[in-house]
Amino acid sequence: MRADPALLPLHVEGLAFAAGGVAILQDVGFCLEAGAPTLLIGPNGAGKSTLLRLLHGLLPPTSGRITWAAPPEVARARQAMVFQRPVMLRRSTLANVAFPLKLAGMSLAERRARAFAVLAEFGLAGLADRPARRLSGGEQQRVALARAAAMAPAVLFLDEPSANLDPAATRAVEDIVAAVAARGTKVVMTTHDLGQARRLAGDILFLHRGRVIEHAPAARFFAAPAAPEAAAFLKGELI
Amino acid sequence: MNRDLRPPLAARDRPGAYVAPPMSDFQASFAAALALIAAGDPALGAIVGLSLRVSLFALGLAALVGLPLGALLAVARFPGRRVVIVGLNALMGLPPVVAGLVIYLLLSRSGPFGDFGLLFTPSAMIIAQAVLIAPILASLTREVLEAMWEEYREQFLSFGVSSWRAVPTLLRDGRLALVTVMLAGFGRASAEVGAVMVVGGNIEGFTRVMTTAIALETSKGDLPLALGLGMVLMAIVLAVNGAAQVLRDRGARLAG
Numbered sequence: 398m399r400a401d402p403a404l405l406p407l408h409v410e411g412l413a414f415a416a417g418g419v420a421i422l423q424d425v426g427f428c429l430e431a432g433a434p435t436l437l438i439g440p441n442g443a444g445k446s447t448l449l450r451l452l453h454g455l456l457p458p459t460s461g462r463i464t465w466a467a468p469p470e471v472a473r474a475r476q477a478m479v480f481q482r483p484v485m486l487r488r489s490t491l492a493n494v495a496f497p498l499k500l501a502g503m504s505l506a507e508r509r510a511r512a513f514a515v516l517a518e519f520g521l522a523g524l525a526d527r528p529a530r531r532l533s534g535g536e537q538q539r540v541a542l543a544r545a546a547a548m549a550p551a552v553l554f555l556d557e558p559s560a561n562l563d564p565a566a567t568r569a570v571e572d573i574v575a576a577v578a579a580r581g582t583k584v585v586m587t588t589h590d591l592g593q594a595r596r597l598a599g600d601i602l603f604l605h606r607g608r609v610i611e612h613a614p615a616a617r618f619f620a621a622p623a624a625p626e627a628a629a630f631l632k633g634e635l636i
Numbered sequence: 637m638n639r640d641l642r643p644p645l646a647a648r649d650r651p652g653a654y655v656a657p658p659m660s661d662f663q664a665s666f667a668a669a670l671a672l673i674a675a676g677d678p679a680l681g682a683i684v685g686l687s688l689r690v691s692l693f694a695l696g697l698a699a700l701v702g703l704p705l706g707a708l709l710a711v712a713r714f715p716g717r718r719v720v721i722v723g724l725n726a727l728m729g730l731p732p733v734v735a736g737l738v739i740y741l742l743l744s745r746s747g748p749f750g751d752f753g754l755l756f757t758p759s760a761m762i763i764a765q766a767v768l769i770a771p772i773l774a775s776l777t778r779e780v781l782e783a784m785w786e787e788y789r790e791q792f793l794s795f796g797v798s799s800w801r802a803v804p805t806l807l808r809d810g811r812l813a814l815v816t817v818m819l820a821g822f823g824r825a826s827a828e829v830g831a832v833m834v835v836g837g838n839i840e841g842f843t844r845v846m847t848t849a850i851a852l853e854t855s856k857g858d859l860p861l862a863l864g865l866g867m868v869l870m871a872i873v874l875a876v877n878g879a880a881q882v883l884r885d886r887g888a889r890l891a892g
Contacts, residue, residue, distance in 0.1 A: 455793050474796065484791035487809040497795045528889070 404467050404475055404551040405431040405583055407452070412461030414447055421447050422607045425461065433599020434574070434584035436615070438591070440636055443604035445587040446481075449554045452585065453478050477550040481557040483541035485529035491516065493529045494544045501548070515547040516540075519573050535566025542573045546582070553577060555586035559593065571596060591631065595619060603627045605636065661859060668860030669867055679841075680861075684868055687845040690758055690832065691825040694765030698821055702770040703814065706777025707806050710785050711799040721778065727771035732764075736834030739764040743835065756837040761845070764831040769821040776817040781806045784813075812887045815880050822876060826869065 412425040422444045429435055437445045450456045452463060454473055465472035477497075486493050491512050498508035516522050521543055524532060529540060538558055545553055555574065559567040567590075574597060578584045588594055594601065598615035603624065610624040622628045629636045672680060709721065741747050743755040743763075754760045784806055792802050807814070829847035836843035838852060846869045853862035 453794060455790060476794075478791075478794040480790060484788060486788075486805075487812075500795055500797060 404465050404472050405429060406466060407552075408462070408464040409452070410462045410464075412448075412451065412463065413459045414444075414451055414456065415459045420607060422451070425607075425609050427602060427609055427612045429583070429585065431581075431583055433615075434578050434586060434597050435600050435602060436594045436598035437585070437587040437602045437604060438589070438594050438630075439604035439610075440630065441589070444607045445604055446556050448602075448604065449478070449556050449585065449587060453554045475551040476554065477545035477548045477552075478554040479538070479541045479545050479556070479558055481560050483534075483537040485532070485537055485540070487530060488528070489525065490521070490527050490529045490532065490540050491525040493540060494547050497544060497548050512547055515543050519543050519546070519576070533566075535562050535569060538562065538566070538570055539573060542570065542577070546573070546577050546580075550582055552583045552585060555584060557587050557589065559588070559590065567593070603630070605630075662863075665859040665863045669864030672860060672864040673868065680864065680868070682841065683844055683846055683849050683865065684872070686758065686843070687826065687847070687869070688872065690761045690845060691765060691822060693762045694769065694825045695818065695822050697762060697766040698770040698773050698825075699818060701766075702773030702821070703777050703807060703817075704803060705770075706774040706779075707781050707803045707810075709774070709778040710781035710806065711802055713799075721775075724771050724775040724778070728775050730768060730771065731830065732768055732828040733830030733834055735768040736764050736831035739767060739831070739835050755835060756839060756843060758836070758843060760835040761832045761843060764835045765825040765828065768828060768831050769824050772824055773817055773821045776820060777810075777814060780813040780817060781810050784810055812884050815884055815887075819877060819880050823873060826873065 407429040409428070410426045412422060413420065414422040425448065437448060439445055447456065451458050453476055454463075455478070467475070486496060488496075491509065494512035494516060495508040498511055499505075503511065513522065513525060516525055519539060519542070521536070521539055524536060524540065529537065532540065542555075542558065558574070559570045562570065571593065574584055574586070578597075584597075586597070595615070600612065600614050601618040602609055603611040603613075603618070603622070603626075605624075605626045611618065611622060611627050613623065618627070619631065622631055626636050709717065709724075739760060740755065742749050743752070743760050744750055745755070754763070785802065788802065788806070788809075792805075797805070827847065829851055832838075832843070832845055833848050833851070836845070836848065838844050838848040844852075846865045850862045850865045850869075853859070853865070
C-alpha cells in the first residue's frame with residue numbers, strides 16, 4: 398500500500414487550455430514535490446478544476462508540457478481522482494470499491510478482501526452491503542475516497558471533495574484525506590474553503606483568471622501572500 | 637366456410653356454450669371464450685405455446701444484437717453517429733408487414749437464403765420478429781445507457797476504462813432500465829400480426845399463433861374463439877409485465 402515516490406516531482410511548463418476559442422488556462426508552470434497535500438485555491442472560474450483534469454490526463458492540453466518522473470503510462474496507472482459529485486455504480490458499496498481493483502487485474506477474493514479492509518479502515522465497513530446510490534451525499538463521498546485509496550495511487554486528485562457537504566461530513570472527508578496523505582500518497586486538491594486549505598495544505602497553488610499567480614508553502618502563503626490578488630482573496634475581497 | 641382450417645374445439649360442441657338467454661354478440665362471445673379457456677382446449681394451448689415460443693426466441697435473438705449495439709452507440713463517438721441514431725429511431729416504426737416481406741424475399745426459394753427451406757416455419761417467424769424489434773431494443777438501450785454514460789464517463793476515464801470496456805459494465809448497471817426496454821420489445825413482438833402472417837403463413841398446428849388466429853377467426857365469424865385468444869394474449873402480456881415489475885422492484889432494492 399506504499400506509494401511509489403518515483404512519479405514525483407511533476408514538472409508543468411507553459412501549460413495552456415482553451416475550449417471553443419476561450420482560453421481557460423494559460424502559461425501555467427510549476428513543480429510539485431512529494432509530501433504534504435498541494436491545495437489549488439482561487440476564485441470561481443480561475444481554472445482549478447480544469448487544471449486538475451489536465452494533470453490527471455482527462456483533458457488534452459492545448460499546449461505545454463506535463464512531465465512526470467515516470468513514463469506516461471506508468472504515471473497514468475498510478476493516479477486516481479475523486480470528483481465533486483461522487484460517481485457511484487449501481488451496486489453495493491463493497492462492489493463499488495472493488496470495481497477499479499478488478500481493472501487492475503486482481504482476483505475476486507483478493508479485491509473483495511482489499512475493498513473491505515479499506516472500508517473498515519475508514520470506518521465505512523457498516524455500509525459494505527448497502528446499495529451505494531442509496532447512501533447520503535457525505536457517505537458517498539467517503540466511499541469514493543475509499544475507492545480511490547484502495548487503488549493505492551501515488552497521486553490522488555480531489556476536485557472540491559467536500560463542496561455541498563455539512564461540517565460533520567466535511568470533517569469526515571478531511572480525516573480520510575489526511576490519512577491517505579499520511580500513507581505517502583501525494584494529494585492534489587481544489588477547494589473554495591480557506592479553512593480547509595489551512596488545515597490540509599503543505600503548499601498552495603493560487604490561481605486567478607487562468608494563471609498560477611503564486612505557488613508557496615502554506616504557512617508562508619497564509620501569513621504573507623506575495624501576490625496582491627492572493628492577499629485580496631485571503632481578506633475575502635471580491636477579485 | 638372451410639371447416640378444416642378451424643382447430644378442433646371441444647367446447648364448441650358442448651351444449652349450453654352458445655345457447656344462452658338472449659345476449660349481445662359481445663356478451664355471448666365473452667361467455668363462450670371463458671368456457672373455451674376453462675376447458676383447456678388443446679388447440680388453443682398449442683397456439684398460445686407457439687406464440688410465446690416465437691416471441692421469446694425473437695426477443696432473445698434481437699437482444700443479443702440490439703442491446704450491445706445500443707450500448708456501443710451510447711459510448712462511441714464517430715462521424716455519422718447521429719445519422720445512425722436517426723435511422724434506428726425510424727426503424728422503430730417499421731411496419732410489421734414490411735419486415736415480414738423483406739424476410740419473405742430473403743427466405744423464399746429464389747432468395748439468397750432459400751436453400752435453408754425456412755419460409756413458412758416457426759424459424760422464419762422468429763427471424764422476422766427479431767428483425768422487427770432489434771431496432772427498438774437498440775434505440776431504447778442507446779437512450780437509457782447514454783444518460784448513464786454521461787454520469788459515469790469521467791470517472792471511468794479516470795479508472796482507465798475505455799469506452800469499449802465500459803459496454804458490459806453499462807449493460808450490467810443498466811439492467812433494471814433494460815427490463816423495460818425488453819418489455820417494449822416483447823410487447824411489440826407478441827402483438828404484431830403482419831410479419832408472422834407473411835413469413836409463417838398461418839398454417840394450422842404449425843405456424844398459427846395468437847394474432848394470426850385472431851385475425852382468421854374474426855374474418856370467419858368465430859368471435860368466441862377470437863375473443864378467447866385475445867383475452868389469453870392480454871393475460872400473458874399482463875403477467876409478463878407484472879413479473880418484470882417484481883423483478884425491477886427487487887433489483888431496485890439491491891442496486892439503488
